[in-house]
Amino acid sequence: MVLETIAIALWAMLPAYIPNNAAVIFGGGRPIDGGRTLGGSRxxxxxxxxxGAVAGIAAGAVLAVFLNRIVDSVSNAITVSLPEFSIFAILLLPAGAILGDIGASFLKRRTGRERGAPFPGVDQLDFVVGALLLVAIPAVLGIHDWFFDVFGLGExxxxxxxxxxxxxxxxxxxxWIGFKDEPW
Structure with missing residues (x-):
């Protein structure tokens, strides 16, 4: 039961786990804030x-579509009924992950932290909170129940x-492989 819960949770979050990595790899170019400041800091x-934001969202969505193609095979192989991703989940999990990361960056700047400075707790969970909140909105509004169908308290x-x-x-x-300037 515990391993099944963990497998479902990790599978369901994969499209949210990949966007920030893809944003680091494929990012660059024009900053979202356009160089604007607030209170003396960016x-x-x-x-x-x-x-980076577009690449991250696209990477997460592509991964979700791919996972839908292999869900039955993986479910059979590990004998766990893994969820398919709805169109809402395909789009909202990666978009929420990127928005969560952007929100954390905003908080970092407001608390005087420089780019790359550690922000324990926030650095590790910002994208998760963003992804889960965004994908929960259609469920809370009664539009689409994917979130409630997949995520119980255990997950x-x-x-x-x-x-x-x-x-x-x-x-x-x-x-270690040179994609990031700091190890956190």
């Missing part, structure tokens, strides 16, 4: 670019416990 900074706990560990490990790898 709104977001040079690390949040339009190209949410698994996401919030496992994600920080995955985040630290993947950032350390990205730093």
């Amino acid at each position: 709104l977001l900074g040079d690390g949040k670019t339009w190209r 949410l706990l698994a996401v919030f416990i496992i994600t920080p560990v995955l985040h630290v490990v993947t950032n350390a790898i990205a730093y």
